[in-house]
Amino acid sequence: MQRNKLGNTSLEVSRLGLGGIPFQYISQKETSDIIGTARERGVNLFYTSRMYRDSENKIGLAVRGQRDQVVLGTSTHKRKKTDALREVRESLGNFGTDVIDVYSLHNVLTMAVLKEIMSPGGSYHALEEMRVAGFIKHVGISAHQPETILAALEMAAFDVVEFPLNYVDREAHEGSEKLLEELRRRGIGYVSIKPMVFGYAGNADIAMRYVFNCGPDSTVVGTYNVEELNQNLDSEADARPVSREEILDTIAESEKKCFKVFCRRCDTCIECPQGIDIRQMLRWYEYFDRYHSTDWAREQYRMLKRNLEACDNCGICERECPYHIPIKREFARAKVDLLPRRSPKRLVKKKLFGD
Numbered sequence: 001m002q003r004n005k006l007g008n009t010s011l012e013v014s015r016l017g018l019g020g021i022p023f024q025y026i027s028q029k030e031t032s033d034i035i036g037t038a039r040e041r042g043v044n045l046f047y048t049s050r051m052y053r054d055s056e057n058k059i060g061l062a063v064r065g066q067r068d069q070v071v072l073g074t075s076t077h078k079r080k081k082t083d084a085l086r087e088v089r090e091s092l093g094n095f096g097t098d099v100i101d102v103y104s105l106h107n108v109l110t111m112a113v114l115k116e117i118m119s120p121g122g123s124y125h126a127l128e129e130m131r132v133a134g135f136i137k138h139v140g141i142s143a144h145q146p147e148t149i150l151a152a153l154e155m156a157a158f159d160v161v162e163f164p165l166n167y168v169d170r171e172a173h174e175g176s177e178k179l180l181e182e183l184r185r186r187g188i189g190y191v192s193i194k195p196m197v198f199g200y201a202g203n204a205d206i207a208m209r210y211v212f213n214c215g216p217d218s219t220v221v222g223t224y225n226v227e228e229l230n231q232n233l234d235s236e237a238d239a240r241p242v243s244r245e246e247i248l249d250t251i252a253e254s255e256k257k258c259f260k261v262f263c264r265r266c267d268t269c270i271e272c273p274q275g276i277d278i279r280q281m282l283r284w285y286e287y288f289d290r291y292h293s294t295d296w297a298r299e300q301y302r303m304l305k306r307n308l309e310a311c312d313n314c315g316i317c318e319r320e321c322p323y324h325i326p327i328k329r330e331f332a333r334a335k336v337d338l339l340p341r342r343s344p345k346r347l348v349k350k351k352l353f354g355d
């Protein structure tokens with residue numbers, strides 16, 4: 001397993017890391033089996049989020065006795081300092097550690113959120129305070145738009161950035177190149193996320209090799225069983241460059257399979273006559289629907305100035321979308337699901353996809 005320095009930090013991380021999303025849905029034994037195999041094959045980076053329920057606990061138990069050999073990362077989506085301080089304390093307890101290697105501000109989706117977390121009562125200051133107190137080694141940030149990350153880097157000293165990298169999501173493959181250059185220039189660690197794009201990336205081997213060849217310090221991927229993990233580890237061991245033809249073939253293959261609802265953030269539909277931010281709305285709904293981040297997605301929805309009530313079903317967006325995403329149908333579902341207090345019963349048994 002190739003190890004890379006994480007930016008200018010003192011940490012060395014495996015090129016393949018494990019993300020925490022699946023661990024909230026599988027047992028402790030399954031989690032420990034996956035992490036045990038990963039450790040045997042050289043993985044040392046385990047990265048999760050407060051949003052992924054008991055994943056910190058499960059990781060902590062699975063690496064017990066190996067704390068000095070692993071790099072632990074987690075993140076908070078809380079925006080206020082007091083809330084984030086509480087979250088850091090809870091994470092320390094969950095992992096069963098005195099210090100967390102990287103603690104990030106999770107999913108800073110908009111400039112407004114960035115301003116909020118950087119304001120005097122914002123969550124950035126909680127992480128910085130905990131870093132100075134020795135409970136966190138490095139402060140990170142995750143976002144999906146390069147401009148948000150670049151603005152954040154102008155506002156504060158972050159050590160690590162988590163940003164999507166894959167060939168499906170246009171922001172990810174176009175934005176990441178420029179971003180990677182900037183992160184290298186500043187000596188900031190780059191952990192790439194979402195190599196499999198919720199399973200939309202098609203062939204897992206091609207998807208993983210593509211990411212390894214782009215050169216982030218590490219890429220974290222969620223795996224639901226040891227078999228999937230071994231496939232990803234084999235791709236890391238191989239990591240031959242991926243040709244353009246291979247990418248096009250695998251995209252065509254995944255399109256055929258069924259994935260017609262994934263917004264590629266291409267911005268073609270940006271001009272909704274009713275002022276609805278279509279791609280942002282679709283993104284939040286992905287979080288609700290695929291990551292089960294129900295409360296968080298509803299919170300984002302509540303804060304919108306123009307919500308789905310404004311949609312008059314004109315269909316302009318669908319006609320413009322080059323990927324034929326059934327936006328009206330998705331919005332009809334989202335309008336129901338994102339309302340507060342509705343029980344998401346249909347989510348319970350839903351099959352999950354790799355991230």
Ligand code: SF4
Nearest residue numbers: 272311312314315317
């Ligand atoms: S269908 Fe709704 S979201 Fe799409 S362009 Fe018309 S008003 Fe906007």
Ligand code: SF4
Nearest residue numbers: 263264266267269321
């Ligand atoms: S046109 Fe389609 S893929 Fe592009 S941003 Fe809009 S919904 Fe997403």
